[in-house]
Amino acid sequence: MTNADDASPIPASPEPHRLSPRDESRVALALTLRQLADAVLDSVPVEPDPTPSDLLRTALKLQRRMDDVVREAVVAERERGTTWNQIGDAAGITRQSAHEKWYSDVHGPTSAPIGDDPLLIETHRGHADAVRANRLAIAAIHDEISALYDELTTAEPSLADEHHTQSTWHHNAATQARSYADLLNGGKS
Known part of the structure; x- marks a missing residue:
């Protein structure tokens, strides 16, 4: 009997759980929101005399993070079937403006399967x-x-x-x- 005869078959690894695109977009939104919350907490001004422009730089950094949240929310809305018209109404812009503004976020490389x-x-x-x-x-x-x-x-x-x-x-x-x-x-x- 050889060692090859003694070897038991290696069990197949289980198929990884896959999220649907809708669930993936919600997870991405949740993660981005969590990162924003952490950034906000990290940005609470505790220095009695911050360096000039630090407060503005911090606010602008948070604004960029908030823009990420909005993009993730648009992707999540589209994945759940929200129309461009509904997204435009929620954003206070036209359907066409919403489409032009966020189409690449929804259909860009980051949202590819x-x-x-x-x-x-x-x-x-x-x-x-x-x-x-x-x-x-x-x-x-x-x-x-x-x-x-x-x-x-x-x-x-x-x-x-x-x-x-x-x-x-x-x-x-x-x-x-x-x-x-x-x-x-x-x-x-």
Whole structure:
């Protein structure tokens, strides 16, 4: 008997979970929004005497990030079937202006299907994993806040109804964040 006879077949690796273009665009939007939120928090002016023009440079950097959010939102809207007319109305411009402004973002190289390129698939999966981890962290925070409001309900009976309402709201927010995270994981826990 040779070593080749002893070798067991290598199990086939499972097919990577693929997001639909609609879901990919929502993940990209969520990631861009998260990056904007991080940039905003990093930009809070804490220096008592900033260098001249620092505040303006920071604001302009945030404006460029916000432009990225708008582009990602337009792509997500188009992927979900929103018409150019509806996008134009939401932006306060004509359908034609909206089309001219964002057509290349929707149909440009960054929105092309990822196909079978393993590197691109892994990159997109990595984005989904990052957003999923963020959603699970948000759910944990909402759970903690909900528990605190539950404690306050008994500690402050005069405000029990308000505390209960807040507790319920945070509990529902945690459930919604976990549901979204499960969607990004293909429904697998």
